[in-house]
Amino acid sequence: MTTLRAFTCDDLFRFNNINLDPLTETYGIPFYLQYLAHWPEYFIVAEAPGGELMGYSECRALMLCVFTVMGKAEGSVAREEWHGHVTALSVAPEFRRLGLAAKLMELLEEISEKKGGFFVDLFVRVSNQVAVNMYKQLGYSVYRTVLEYYSASSGEPDEDAYDMRKALSRDTEKKSVIPLPHPVRPEDIE
Secondary structure (H helix, E strand, O other), X not given: OOEEEEOOHHHHHXXXXXXXXXXXXXXXXXXXXXXXXXXXXXXEEEEOOOOOEEEEEEOOOEOOXXXXXXXXXXXXXXXXXXXXXXXXXXXXXXXXXXXXXXXXXXXXXXHHHHOOOOEEEEEEEOOOHHHHHHHHHOOOEEEEEEEEEEXXXXXXXXXXXXXXXXXXXXXXXXXXXXXXXXXXXXXXXX
């Protein structure tokens, strides 16, 4: 049976199998610790019965793992931009297609609802159609394209990202998910 639990500092030394995926953004230990200190409720890990991490979610991390999710809450309440942000969602290859990512996203959305968010957002590479389609199945839509959001390696051009959003119950008119008609640059993102 898979166990979902809060991410701990010890998990930083157990989730390399998840972060080795070329489509997963990786960060330095101080970045993960910052999220863990500021938004611990948004850092969830999935653990297999044998103790290996299956994935994580960072609405800002994951665990020994099958999967993890890491995120945060940010934005302005006055401008109806208070929201949950998925920083990272990753599932180990051997645990994919089991519904773990959907479960982690659901937990992150529940936390964002409790915090009074208007929406949940995330950034995903335009080329990662598997992830884009999964997020669409979970009710997310493309809000805008962010040009050259992801840095490329080996002299290749930078890659665009989709800013995908899902309105929460506080956004009764669904204003937060009305798509922008034009792309933006990373420096234009608040």
